[in-house]
Amino acid sequence: MFLNTIGVTDKFVRVSLNKIRDSGVVQPDNSGRHIPKNKLPETVRMSVISHISSFPVYESHYSRARSKRKYLGPELNISLMYKLYVEKCKTDNIEQSVIAKEWHYRKIFNEEFNLSFYNPSNDTCDDCDYFLKVLKERRSEEETAAIMAQQKKASRRSRK
Structure with missing residues (x-):
């Protein structure tokens, strides 16, 4: 009757009783407090950002008042930039396990930079x-x- 009155199951009561410490206080719930396995370490993230920033960018001359977008050369694309990033990491003797995956590289490029690969229609x-x-x-x-x-x-x- 007690369980039906407050609308809980016997498993809920059992788990709660198991979480009680010697002091009589219930342990905090730790769900969601671990580091995700696919989280990119900050050092790797910063290496990707510095690599992307190392490419020369161009500003549109005539449309700069309307847009803050910067432009990379039309000969580049994200896949080519990633390949150059991997080559650079290999020449710097960085372990394969700490090199960012291409989808991480692409995500950082798209979310943290306002860059495009073609020359602006109104050039400098x-x-x-x-x-x-x-x-x-x-x-x-x-x-x-x-x-x-x-x-x-x-x-x-x-x-x-």
């Missing part, structure tokens, strides 16, 4: 490409200031 202008290249090769702060002034001047001309 020649002036911006030139100034970006020169800025990367600069040697001093004075050079940077002079290059930035030239770039502003050129962008004002192109808007007219």
Whole structure:
């Protein structure tokens, strides 16, 4: 009658009584508190992120106000990038067991990066490409200031 009144089974009562410690307190339920077997270790995740970040990205010139997407070269794809990642891991003598699977690599690429593989339909202008290249090769702060002034001047001309 007691079990029917509170709507539990005798198995529920038995399991609860087995969980009582010597102090009379019921042990906490540990379900869902283990690390999943397919969870990617943080070190492997960070190695994938650093590998993806090592590829040069390009920004769309004309549509950058509308989109924050960056672009990788059209010769790349996720499968090729993964193969390069595996080769890099092998040359660094990393064990096979700590190399990310392709589906992990793909998931990280799709969820943590805003990248695409084709050139944007509105590509960068020649002036911006030139100034970006020169800025990367600069040697001093004075050079940077002079290059930035030239770039502003050129962008004002192109808007007219």
